[in-house]
Amino acid sequence: MxxxxxxxxxxxxxxxxxxxxxxxxxxxxxxxxxxxxxxxSGGWIIKGPVAAVVILFVGLYGYFLYTTQAWTNFDPDYVNRYNFAARKTDAGLPVKFAPGAAAPATATCERSAIVDVASDLIDFNVDENAWISSMLLYKAGFFGIDWDHTPFLDNKASFQRGVNQAVRRTTVELVDSLGRVRGTSGINENLQKARSNMQFDEGAWYFGLDPFGPKTPTPSFYRSAKRDLQAFNESLVKCEATFDGRSDNLIEFIDRISNDIGNTSAMIRERSEDHNGGWFDTRADDRFWFAYGQLYGYYGVMAAAGADFDGVITQRGLAPIWAESLKQLRSALRIQPAIISNGREDGWIMPTHLATMGFYILRVRSNLVEMRDILAR
Known part of the structure; x- marks a missing residue:
């Protein structure tokens, strides 16, 4: 039978x-x-150049393969390295010294933890790791197909773009509100240059077709932004720059971050509902890792904001919910599946990693909205 x-x-x-x-x-x-x-074919007059070209391409693809798979200094617990809890002064204020400690001859103000984290995230993206989105072989695609439309070798690039999104949003807020006293001071030049450099095209190589001709590649602009951010903090330490740590600035900062991850939540929801092909959805991985990178970046930025605005947070009784928000961000970073599946939410064979990531994003956003409401009272 x-x-x-x-x-x-x-x-x-x-x-x-x-x-x-x-x-x-x-x-x-x-x-x-x-x-x-x-x-x-004939002698080495023909074979030699052909062999050289083949060896060159093998080497380039070998480096490309290694770069896309090796995540240097990737650490979901990277925030712990900063030891923000040990800080005694809010950003931009004169540094408090322990009793009996000798004060410096010149005035010293506290540096911005937000700026330090943003600078380090840029360094992580373009110096500790190669920026993949502007690499020639990434732009060439897989037999002409955009790597983002395949299930291969695009996870790290999407993660980097997610981190970059968090840094971009942060530099905008530094220019518009945090790095100046609104109505009474001009825009800080270093922060303005950092914001401009961070808005540069993520996929620029040394040569382009639109416009036609040589170009400055993307990583060069991002490295300039890192130097601009570091220059701002050096000025802040000398009390020559401004960090406006008022509660209304914190409200606006939280609101903008909430809106940013809300857009990502909508992107995740659209993909999860309309293209739930399980393991066969070739765009699910880049959506997932973009969201993961964005939360990875905002985890550090929000932890840093807790140090820069410690006075406001303590005064308004936000410390418990702030700690809970950081806990939720860290929880989202535990999700690291080897293969991303966009299955149906009521499915029983293929998992639904996108819906899971969307759930964590909404939890984080809910905490941000609650903090904003408390501050606005």
């Missing part, structure tokens, strides 16, 4: 085997033809 079932599975696996054989043959066909041509 089991013979028909056995025969069915034999035919099924035989068909799968033949399909895999055809696919592998199709992939190897160009290489086999090239090897045959290379053996039959």
């Amino acid at each position: 089991f013979e028909p079932v056995v025969a069915f599975f034999q035919r099924l696996f035989s068909a799968i085997g033949r399909g895999l054989g055809v696919a592998i043959s199709w992939l190897l066909f160009p290489f086999v033809k090239f090897a045959g041509w290379f053996r039959a």
